[in-house]
Amino acid sequence: MQQKNNDQPPELVLASASPRRRELLQRVGLNFAVVPSTAPEDEIPGESPEQHVIRLSEAKAREVAGRAAQPGRYFIGSDTIVLRDDAILGKPADAGQAAAMLRTLSGRRHRVLSGFAVVDRASGKCYSGAVSTKVLFKQLTEAEISGYIATGEPFDKAGGYAIQGIGTFMVRSIEGSYSNVVGLPLAELLDLLAEIGAATPFPQAERTT
Numbered sequence: 001m002q003q004k005n006n007d008q009p010p011e012l013v014l015a016s017a018s019p020r021r022r023e024l025l026q027r028v029g030l031n032f033a034v035v036p037s038t039a040p041e042d043e044i045p046g047e048s049p050e051q052h053v054i055r056l057s058e059a060k061a062r063e064v065a066g067r068a069a070q071p072g073r074y075f076i077g078s079d080t081i082v083l084r085d086d087a088i089l090g091k092p093a094d095a096g097q098a099a100a101m102l103r104t105l106s107g108r109r110h111r112v113l114s115g116f117a118v119v120d121r122a123s124g125k126c127y128s129g130a131v132s133t134k135v136l137f138k139q140l141t142e143a144e145i146s147g148y149i150a151t152g153e154p155f156d157k158a159g160g161y162a163i164q165g166i167g168t169f170m171v172r173s174i175e176g177s178y179s180n181v182v183g184l185p186l187a188e189l190l191d192l193l194a195e196i197g198a199a200t201p202f203p204q205a206e207r208t209t
Protein backbone atom coordinates (compact mmCIF):
# COMPACT_ATOMS: atom_id res chain seq x y z
CA MET A 1 0.00 0.00 0.00
CA GLN A 2 1.44 3.29 -1.08
CA GLN A 3 0.97 6.21 1.30
CA LYS A 4 0.39 9.60 -0.17
CA ASN A 5 1.95 12.67 1.40
CA ASN A 6 -0.90 15.18 1.30
CA ASP A 7 1.49 18.09 1.92
CA GLN A 8 2.94 17.57 -1.54
CA PRO A 9 1.35 19.48 -4.44
CA PRO A 10 -0.29 17.12 -6.96
CA GLU A 11 1.87 15.85 -9.82
CA LEU A 12 -1.06 16.23 -12.16
CA VAL A 13 -2.07 19.71 -13.32
CA LEU A 14 -5.11 20.51 -15.46
CA ALA A 15 -4.20 23.55 -17.57
CA SER A 16 -7.75 24.76 -18.02
CA ALA A 17 -10.34 27.29 -16.90
CA SER A 18 -13.18 24.98 -17.92
CA PRO A 19 -15.32 23.84 -14.96
CA ARG A 20 -16.54 20.93 -17.13
CA ARG A 21 -13.02 19.55 -17.58
CA ARG A 22 -12.35 19.86 -13.84
CA GLU A 23 -15.60 18.04 -12.98
CA LEU A 24 -14.91 15.21 -15.43
CA LEU A 25 -11.45 14.55 -13.94
CA GLN A 26 -12.80 14.83 -10.38
CA ARG A 27 -15.40 12.16 -11.10
CA VAL A 28 -12.73 9.52 -11.62
CA GLY A 29 -11.03 10.35 -8.34
CA LEU A 30 -7.81 11.88 -9.63
CA ASN A 31 -5.79 14.21 -7.43
CA PHE A 32 -4.86 17.25 -9.51
CA ALA A 33 -4.34 21.00 -9.40
CA VAL A 34 -6.15 23.39 -11.76
CA VAL A 35 -4.26 26.23 -13.42
CA PRO A 36 -5.91 28.10 -16.31
CA SER A 37 -3.69 28.56 -19.35
CA THR A 38 -3.16 31.90 -21.07
CA ALA A 39 -2.09 30.34 -24.38
CA PRO A 40 -3.83 32.18 -27.26
CA GLU A 41 -6.59 30.27 -29.10
CA ASP A 42 -5.67 31.30 -32.64
CA GLU A 43 -6.42 29.68 -35.99
CA ILE A 44 -3.78 28.90 -38.64
CA PRO A 45 -5.04 28.87 -42.23
CA GLY A 46 -4.69 25.47 -43.91
CA GLU A 47 -4.50 23.57 -40.64
CA SER A 48 -6.86 20.57 -40.33
CA PRO A 49 -9.40 20.62 -37.46
CA GLU A 50 -7.49 17.74 -35.81
CA GLN A 51 -4.19 19.63 -36.09
CA HIS A 52 -5.93 22.73 -34.70
CA VAL A 53 -7.29 21.09 -31.52
CA ILE A 54 -4.07 19.13 -30.89
CA ARG A 55 -1.90 22.22 -31.36
CA LEU A 56 -4.04 24.26 -28.95
CA SER A 57 -4.18 21.41 -26.40
CA GLU A 58 -0.39 21.15 -26.48
CA ALA A 59 0.01 24.93 -26.28
CA LYS A 60 -2.22 25.14 -23.19
CA ALA A 61 -0.34 22.31 -21.43
CA ARG A 62 3.09 23.65 -22.41
CA GLU A 63 2.28 27.20 -21.35
CA VAL A 64 1.44 26.17 -17.77
CA ALA A 65 4.27 23.59 -17.63
CA GLY A 66 6.68 26.34 -18.66
CA ARG A 67 5.98 28.48 -15.57
CA ALA A 68 9.02 28.08 -13.34
CA ALA A 69 7.07 28.67 -10.11
CA GLN A 70 4.33 26.15 -10.99
CA PRO A 71 4.70 22.81 -9.19
CA GLY A 72 3.67 19.55 -10.88
CA ARG A 73 4.98 16.99 -13.34
CA TYR A 74 2.19 16.10 -15.80
CA PHE A 75 0.29 18.96 -17.42
CA ILE A 76 -3.01 18.31 -19.22
CA GLY A 77 -4.37 20.62 -21.91
CA SER A 78 -7.48 20.24 -24.04
CA ASP A 79 -9.42 22.10 -26.72
CA THR A 80 -12.93 21.50 -28.04
CA ILE A 81 -14.52 22.72 -31.26
CA VAL A 82 -17.74 22.03 -33.13
CA LEU A 83 -17.46 21.28 -36.85
CA ARG A 84 -20.35 21.96 -39.20
CA ASP A 85 -19.12 20.73 -42.60
CA ASP A 86 -15.64 22.26 -42.62
CA ALA A 87 -16.48 25.34 -40.58
CA ILE A 88 -15.09 25.59 -37.06
CA LEU A 89 -17.60 26.83 -34.50
CA GLY A 90 -15.89 28.10 -31.37
CA LYS A 91 -17.50 29.94 -28.47
CA PRO A 92 -20.11 32.53 -29.55
CA ALA A 93 -19.17 36.10 -28.66
CA ASP A 94 -22.76 37.37 -28.44
CA ALA A 95 -26.41 36.37 -28.80
CA GLY A 96 -26.35 36.98 -32.57
CA GLN A 97 -23.45 34.59 -33.06
CA ALA A 98 -25.06 32.01 -30.75
CA ALA A 99 -28.31 32.16 -32.75
CA ALA A 100 -26.42 31.81 -36.05
CA MET A 101 -24.55 28.77 -34.75
CA LEU A 102 -27.68 27.08 -33.43
CA ARG A 103 -29.49 27.70 -36.75
CA THR A 104 -26.70 26.00 -38.69
CA LEU A 105 -26.77 23.03 -36.30
CA SER A 106 -30.59 22.72 -36.28
CA GLY A 107 -31.95 19.45 -37.72
CA ARG A 108 -28.51 18.30 -38.81
CA ARG A 109 -25.51 16.25 -37.81
CA HIS A 110 -22.22 17.84 -36.72
CA ARG A 111 -18.94 16.73 -35.18
CA VAL A 112 -17.47 17.69 -31.83
CA LEU A 113 -13.71 17.42 -31.85
CA SER A 114 -11.58 17.55 -28.69
CA GLY A 115 -7.83 17.52 -28.59
CA PHE A 116 -5.97 16.42 -25.48
CA ALA A 117 -2.31 16.69 -24.55
CA VAL A 118 -0.14 15.66 -21.61
CA VAL A 119 3.25 17.28 -21.12
CA ASP A 120 5.71 15.36 -18.93
CA ARG A 121 7.92 18.05 -17.50
CA ALA A 122 10.54 15.55 -16.34
CA SER A 123 11.27 14.21 -19.83
CA GLY A 124 10.06 17.22 -21.82
CA LYS A 125 7.84 14.86 -23.86
CA CYS A 126 4.36 15.75 -25.00
CA TYR A 127 1.71 13.11 -25.76
CA SER A 128 -1.46 14.07 -27.60
CA GLY A 129 -4.46 12.95 -29.58
CA ALA A 130 -7.91 13.98 -30.78
CA VAL A 131 -11.35 12.38 -30.49
CA SER A 132 -14.40 13.00 -32.65
CA THR A 133 -18.07 12.52 -31.70
CA LYS A 134 -21.05 12.84 -34.06
CA VAL A 135 -24.09 14.69 -32.71
CA LEU A 136 -27.53 14.94 -34.35
CA PHE A 137 -29.75 17.88 -33.41
CA LYS A 138 -33.51 18.04 -33.68
CA GLN A 139 -35.02 20.79 -35.79
CA LEU A 140 -35.07 23.93 -33.64
CA THR A 141 -37.78 26.60 -33.73
CA GLU A 142 -36.83 30.28 -33.46
CA ALA A 143 -38.61 30.34 -30.07
CA GLU A 144 -36.45 27.44 -28.85
CA ILE A 145 -33.28 29.16 -30.07
CA SER A 146 -34.06 32.51 -28.43
CA GLY A 147 -35.35 30.83 -25.27
CA TYR A 148 -32.18 28.77 -24.98
CA ILE A 149 -29.90 31.77 -25.58
CA ALA A 150 -31.79 33.67 -22.84
CA THR A 151 -30.66 31.01 -20.33
CA GLY A 152 -27.08 32.27 -20.87
CA GLU A 153 -25.80 28.72 -21.28
CA PRO A 154 -24.40 28.97 -24.86
CA PHE A 155 -21.78 31.64 -24.23
CA ASP A 156 -18.74 29.77 -22.96
CA LYS A 157 -19.44 26.62 -24.99
CA ALA A 158 -18.09 25.61 -28.40
CA GLY A 159 -20.93 25.61 -30.93
CA GLY A 160 -23.12 27.55 -28.50
CA TYR A 161 -24.61 24.63 -26.57
CA ALA A 162 -23.98 22.33 -23.62
CA ILE A 163 -24.99 18.67 -24.01
CA GLN A 164 -24.61 18.27 -20.24
CA GLY A 165 -26.94 21.18 -19.50
CA ILE A 166 -30.23 22.58 -20.77
CA GLY A 167 -28.88 22.08 -24.28
CA THR A 168 -29.55 18.36 -23.96
CA PHE A 169 -33.11 19.03 -25.21
CA MET A 170 -31.68 19.62 -28.72
CA VAL A 171 -29.73 16.37 -28.96
CA ARG A 172 -31.52 13.60 -30.84
CA SER A 173 -28.56 11.19 -30.79
CA ILE A 174 -24.82 10.96 -30.38
CA GLU A 175 -22.32 8.54 -31.85
CA GLY A 176 -19.07 8.25 -29.92
CA SER A 177 -17.69 9.60 -26.66
CA TYR A 178 -20.03 11.68 -24.47
CA SER A 179 -17.27 13.17 -22.28
CA ASN A 180 -15.56 14.28 -25.49
CA VAL A 181 -18.56 16.52 -26.25
CA VAL A 182 -18.51 17.94 -22.71
CA GLY A 183 -14.87 18.90 -23.28
CA LEU A 184 -12.48 16.10 -22.34
CA PRO A 185 -12.32 12.59 -23.87
CA LEU A 186 -12.01 10.74 -20.56
CA ALA A 187 -11.46 7.16 -21.76
CA GLU A 188 -8.67 8.16 -24.13
CA LEU A 189 -7.05 10.55 -21.64
CA LEU A 190 -7.11 7.95 -18.85
CA ASP A 191 -5.55 5.34 -21.15
CA LEU A 192 -2.77 7.79 -21.97
CA LEU A 193 -2.18 8.76 -18.31
CA ALA A 194 -1.94 5.07 -17.37
CA GLU A 195 0.33 4.28 -20.33
CA ILE A 196 2.88 6.93 -19.40
CA GLY A 197 2.65 6.09 -15.68
CA ALA A 198 1.16 9.46 -14.74
CA ALA A 199 -2.04 8.40 -12.97
CA THR A 200 -4.74 5.78 -12.68
CA PRO A 201 -8.37 6.49 -11.79
CA PHE A 202 -9.82 5.69 -8.35
CA PRO A 203 -6.42 5.49 -6.57
CA GLN A 204 -8.26 5.20 -3.22
CA ALA A 205 -10.10 2.07 -4.31
CA GLU A 206 -6.90 0.54 -5.67
CA ARG A 207 -5.09 0.87 -2.35
CA THR A 208 -7.69 -1.20 -0.49
CA THR A 209 -7.23 -4.30 -2.68
Ligand SMILES: Cc1cn([C@H]2C[C@H](O)[C@@H](COP(=O)(O)OP(=O)(O)OP(=O)(O)O)O2)c(=O)[nH]c1=O
Pocket: 015, 016, 017, 018, 019, 020, 021, 036, 037, 041, 060, 078, 079, 080, 081, 082, 091, 112, 156, 157, 158, 159, 161, 162, 163, 164, 181, 182, 183
Ligand atom coordinates in the same frame (compact mmCIF):
# COMPACT_ATOMS: atom_id res chain seq x y z
C1 LIG B 1 -20.12 21.16 -27.36
C2 LIG B 1 -19.89 21.49 -25.91
C3 LIG B 1 -18.83 22.26 -25.49
N1 LIG B 1 -18.65 22.57 -24.17
C4 LIG B 1 -17.53 23.40 -23.69
C5 LIG B 1 -16.26 22.61 -23.33
C6 LIG B 1 -15.21 23.70 -23.30
O1 LIG B 1 -15.13 24.23 -21.97
C7 LIG B 1 -15.75 24.74 -24.26
C8 LIG B 1 -14.88 24.89 -25.49
O2 LIG B 1 -13.89 25.83 -25.25
P1 LIG B 1 -12.34 25.51 -25.09
O3 LIG B 1 -11.61 26.64 -25.71
O4 LIG B 1 -12.04 24.13 -25.56
O5 LIG B 1 -12.12 25.51 -23.52
P2 LIG B 1 -12.32 26.67 -22.46
O6 LIG B 1 -11.94 27.99 -23.02
O7 LIG B 1 -13.71 26.53 -21.87
O8 LIG B 1 -11.31 26.22 -21.32
P3 LIG B 1 -9.68 26.13 -21.41
O9 LIG B 1 -9.23 26.59 -22.77
O10 LIG B 1 -9.18 27.02 -20.31
O11 LIG B 1 -9.39 24.67 -21.16
O12 LIG B 1 -17.07 24.30 -24.67
C9 LIG B 1 -19.54 22.08 -23.21
O13 LIG B 1 -19.39 22.35 -22.02
N2 LIG B 1 -20.60 21.29 -23.63
C10 LIG B 1 -20.83 20.97 -24.93
O14 LIG B 1 -21.81 20.25 -25.22
